[in-house]
Amino acid sequence: MSHRELELWAALESAHAVEDNEIQQAQLEDVVSGAEAGGFARLAFVARRALANAYCVGRQWDRAFPLFARCLSEHDARRHELDPREEAELRSWYCWIIQSMAEFPAIGLPRINGALDDVELRFRAAGQNLREVYALRRSVAHIAGDWEQEQQYFRQWLAADGPDRMHLWDFALQVRRLTDRGDDAAAYELAAPVLAGARTFDEPPVPVQIDMLLPLARLGLHSESRRAFRLARRGITRDVYRYEYSGKLIEFCALTGNLDAGLETLSMMMWGFPTLNRPTGKMDFAVATAVLMRQMVDAARGDEPVGWAKQGEDEYVNAAQLLERTRGIALDLAAQFDARNGTTAQGDRVRARLAARPVARFQVSAASYRFTYDIPEGLSAEELLSRAERHLDRGQRTAAGDHLRALGQPPADLAARRAHLLALLNGGPDKGSALHEAAGQYQAEEDWVRMCLCLCDAAMWMADNGRLDDAVPVVTRMRDLLRKLPESNAIARAEFAFANVMTGLDSEAVDHALARAAEDAAESGEPYAVALVAGHQVHRAVKQQLPPEQVIALATTMRDAALDADWPAQAVHAFSYLETAHSAAGTTAAYRREIDERIAGFSSDTPHLVRAGFGYAQARVFIGDGREAEAVPALEELIAVERPSGVPAMHWHWLAQGYFAAGRLDDAVDAAEVKADILDELRERGSLETPSTADVNRKLLVECYLRLSDFQGALEQLEILSRNAHHRDDAQLQDYVRAQFDQIRRATAVAVRPPQPF
Structure with a gap:
């Protein structure tokens, strides 16, 4: 073996260890080119097979076909040089290629059948059992919708030694044939030992768990269905599975009322959907997505943006639009298959799935909560923009962006506000110039209050980016100008911006500015401004090690204002400050009594965030006392309200501890992994x-x-x-x-x- 060939074998081995698919493809392509140029036939064969697999992992299944064709022609030209093992590998790869060909409707059945006959002849000539050939013919018949042939080849497969007892995919095929025919009871009877863990295979039983999800739900076995879902969802992240399996998870979530759990799976897979070049996978995943989007529409969530469903460079769609798009993709591909196959089988199957109604309603995961805000129909441009501003103020950037996308190009009188909000939302090195441009638009409209506040934002950006000499005069001028206008809320925000810019320069000036801001915020009656300023005051009080009584007073103001402003993150910070300050003051017992009394006094119309906030405070007490299981309900409620703006990692950890203490192990895994x-x-x-x-x-x-x-x-x-x-x-x-x-x-x-x- 030459030195060059040894180098290429080493490069092939190295490429196998690369995790990034694109880099792996490039390295394997280099090995294939080098092997072909050097005339290293066996190396070229092995490298082409590895490259074909990499293409498929990268959703480019059609690129495997010419690689195999080259290997087949070279094999036929040098059959005397191959040993039996290499010939067997080629025949198995041939079967896999034919299976893939059947998944492309542009490849006609005569060509596929010719390849089937050819590979069978090769098996017979080698004296090899035809079990693999019958399995392949059955699969092709299934895709073609020829049920008589499918049944015939299945029986021949069984007769030719049939399933390998330790081979997962042989067993999964038998289960899937039953679920495809709607025989849920028989499928469950067969799969039950696997679902219970009493029977194992050479691989994790993820395909069986996924195929049994809806049958279990239809049979009313909700606990088993929930368990199978969790195992499958974990397992599917540990290896590479076809898109269809993620689609089945999504479809199951859609038809059992777990819309947000379905959206989570969709968010992990949709990024690669536009480039998936395997029509059967694209069709089935599109159907599953359409089923989920249909349930979103039926749940009055059709206008909800699906931000991860990016279909173009800057194009985002809502649930109703994605429903029409994926429904169209599925039906178009089904029609292509039916035209090739001469049946209506694929179209009938797709239409039946698209029309499916919910089969049950139960929660699959305690860690699945809604994490997007809906956008009601009929909102004016002014209402959309105001909601976007409100969300961004509270750190809910995704919701702010969703509202801006729903707004599109606003009327001219709202263009400056949109530009201001986009500058804050997008950030980056151009944020400063974008804010100055928005301020110029405000100035042209003679909207002096918003112009000043926009330049205050620009000053804070300059200070954060090392341009204090520029920031201080800007924020000072804007503050002084706003003081001449009767806008106490705006004045409070300007004083807050001044305090931010002066932080690290003049501590006394910061404290005076915050004190003025607190007065102006209180005068405005705007709880958001009160919570914003009080939060900064508390932070400084703790940093300056002021008496805990002062911290408690400020944190109480911060807490109550944040709850009134519907600002979950700020409310949680306030409760945390209060817990620490009461501990330092030696008043923990009184604080706990206050929390218990407030919770006991809740009425049916107590705001949700107020319940969640005080529940969080009580949950912290339970955790501190080693009563983690009792903290679970409050932590669940808190996380539900936090999801749109982001849940702190510690909250998931505390919830996991609570679940574990309560013996809810699957829930504990869900929460701890987040x-x-x-x-x-x-x-x-x-x-x-x-x-x-x-x-x-x-x-x-x-x-x-x-x-x-x-x-x-x-x-x-x-x-x-x-x-x-x-x-x-x-x-x-x-x-x-x-x-x-x-x-x-x-x-x-x-x-x-x-x-x-x-």
Whole structure:
């Protein structure tokens, strides 16, 4: 073997370890080119097969066809050079290629059937069992909608040794044939041992779990359906599965009332949908998305933006628009298949799924909450813009952007406000110039109040970007100008901006500005302004180590105003300040009594955020007293109101602890996984109040997975903990990883590789 060939084999091995698909494709393409140029036939064959797989992972299935054709022609030209193993590999790849050909309606049945006959001849000539050929013919008949042939080839497959008992996909085929025919009871009878974990295969049973979701729901087995959903959702992230499987998760969520859980899965997959070049997968995923969007429309959420459904460079759609788009894609592809197949089978199947009605209503995951704001129909441009401004003030950037997209190009009298909001929303290096442009538009309209506030925003941006010498005179002039106008709310915001700019320059000036801002905010009666200013005052009071009684007074003002302003994040900060300050003042018992009394006095019309805020305060008491399970309802309610603006990582961790204490292990996994990576990042940056929290969260996941007998999930968490321990040279954490690994090895009684590195 030449030195060049050895280098290429090494490059091939190296490419297999690359995780980025595009980089892997490029490296494999180089290996293929080098092998072809050097005349290294066996290397070229292996590299082309690897490249074909990489193309398919990258949703470019059609690019595998010419690679295989080149290998087949070279094989036929040098058959005497191949050993039996290489010939067998080629025949198996041939079967896979034919299966893929059937998934492209542009490839006619005569060509597919000719290839089927050719590969069968090759199997027969090699004296090989025709089991794989019959499985392939059955699959092609299924796609073609020829049910008689499908049944015939299935029986021949069974007769030719049929399913391998340890091979997952053979079993999944049998389950899917039953679910496709609507025989839910028979499918459940077959799949029940697998769903219960009593029967295992060479791979995780994710396809079986997904195929059984709707049958379980239709049979009324909601607990089993929920469990299968959770296992499948976790499993599908651990390997590469076809788009159809994610589509089935989405469709199940749509037909069981779990719209936001469906949207979460959609958000993870939709980015690659426009470039998916496999028509069967595109058709089935489009159907599933349309089913979800239909349920969104029926739930009066048709106007809700689906921001991750990006179909063009800057194009976003709402649920109703995405319904029409994906419905059209599915029906068009079904029509193409039917035209090729000479049947109506695919069209009938697609239309039946599009018309499906909900089969049940139950919650699949305690960690799934609505995380978008709907946009009511009929809102004026002024109302849309005002709502966008309100959302951005409260840190709800996604909702603000959704409203701006719904607004589009506003009337001329609102153009400056839109430009101002876009500048704040988009940020980046051009934010300063964009704010000055918006201020110029305000000036042209003689809207002096908004012009001043826009330039105050520009001054804060300049201060944040090291341009204090420019920022101070701008914010000072704008504040002084606003003081001449009878707009106390605007004056309060300008004083707040002045205080922000002066931070780090003149502490006394900052405090005086905030005091003036607090007076103006109170005079305005605008709770948002009161909460905004009080929040900054509390922060400074804590930093300056003022008496806890002063902190309590300011934090109480901040809390009440934030609750009135419907500002969840600011309310939570206020409750946290209060908890700490009361502890320092020795008045914790009185504070807890106040919380309990307020909650006891809630009426049916108490605002939702008020309930959630005081519930959060009570939940913190439960957690501190080791009563984590009792904190769960309040934390669930809090997270539900926080979702649109972002849930702090610690809140998910506390909820996970509560679920774990309550014995709700699946719920604990759902919650602990949400921000596990974020907790690790916060620890690395030194931003966690208790650094060990990140490891505690992952240890909780390990324990849950062990109790659920999900050893793969436990090992994945141990791998991360092992890397973190190695990075920090944490001997205690390394000992924990070793002990847990040994426990898994004993439980599974198989040889598993220790997490690396120790």
